[in-house]
Each structure stands twice: as C-alpha cells, then as structure tokens.
Amino acid sequence: DQQVKQNSPSLSVQEGRISILNCDYTNSMFDYFLWYKKYPAEGPTFLISISSIKDKNEDGRFTVFLNKSAKHLSLHIVPSQPGDSAVYFCAANNNNQGGKLIFGQGTELSVKP
C-alpha cells in the first residue's frame, strides 16, 4: 500500500528553466509534508515543508504547493541549476503518529547546462 507516490522516476530540465516535481498521497490524515534532496550514499537533506493548513510555502528558489482536495503536492524549483541534480523525495507525516515519515519513491532530477 503505497500511501505516498511519485509517479515520475526521472525528470530532465534545462538550466534556468523551472523544475516541477509531483507527489500524490492517499491518506487524508497526513497533516505535514516535506521535500528532501538526496545524493547517492548520503542521507536525505531537508529542503522545504508545508503544513496541511497551507497551500503554498516558498523558500528562495523552492516553492511547495499543496492541493488537499486532490491530495497532491508539487515542488517547483526556479531557476533550476546543475547543482540541483539529485533524487528528490516527498514525505508525509501524520502528527498522531509522531515523527515517522512515509516516503515516496523519489524522482531523479537532472539539470543540464
């Protein structure tokens, strides 16, 4: 039962353009969502998060949008840079279950110069 899904395993974007990474979830009890960036053989690095009471959160080049009715969130990176190339995971949390996170499968982003 995959409660958090990232249906695109990979995405290739030209430097300077916008990268849009998508994530869908099924559990309506999730109330906090996070995006992580991960390089091979390293732990995930936190990027940005959003509470279920909001629909948008922005931090520099990164913006996360949440559509609760569609159970969908997306991460926008603009402008994309070659250093953004990595695997991006979305994760969800149910505050009633403490800090454990349910992760999507990840999307590998490649930003080409």
Add this chain to the structure above:
Amino acid sequence: GAVVSQHPSRVICKSGTSVKIECRSLDFQATTMFWYRQFPKKSLMLMATSNEGSKATYEQGVEKDKFLINHASLTLSTLTVTSAHPEDSSFYICSAGTGINYGYTFGSGTRLTVV
C-alpha cells in the same frame, strides 16, 4: 539546527556476523529516533521507532530479533543487524529531531555489504 551523526558510513562484514550502527544527536536530546532502510533505486522504508528507555516499535514485516535496536541515552540509538546475510545488504539511515522538526533530520547513512 539539529545535527544527526551516523557511524560507520560504510561496513563490509561476513555472512553470519553481527554489525552495529550508531546514530547520535549531536546538539540536542532525542527521546525518539527512527531507522530507515533504502534498497537501490527504491524509497526509504521505515523499519522501527527507537524510544529512549523502552522497547523499539517495529513496522510490520521487520524482524525485531534480526534488527536489534537500543536507545540507551537521549543522544544515542544503535541498530544491530544480527547474523547478517547478503540480503541484509542495504543503505540504513537514522533520523531524529526536536520540536516542529521532530524526526526530520537524517544521518548520513550506513552502507552495509554482507559477503
């Protein structure tokens, strides 16, 4: 910000031996830490929740006798893979945190290879 240290970063062991992985919160106290496992090109799967001073809570399908978790202090949790087999080879990651970022800071991970 919260810093989580994980050691070792890489370990190779013989089949049948046991391996211990440490997860430390460096600048905060963590009553709860989490252990995840990642297979190649797969998502991170939660294995167990480590609770200081009490037994760990394991996710369904995770063998508690195979993956021993000890959370003896507020800054240290250990995961011991007992009687390791090649199928236990994987990337193991812990997480911890405080306050609003509870459980959201990850260690650097441990690559375990069982030969």
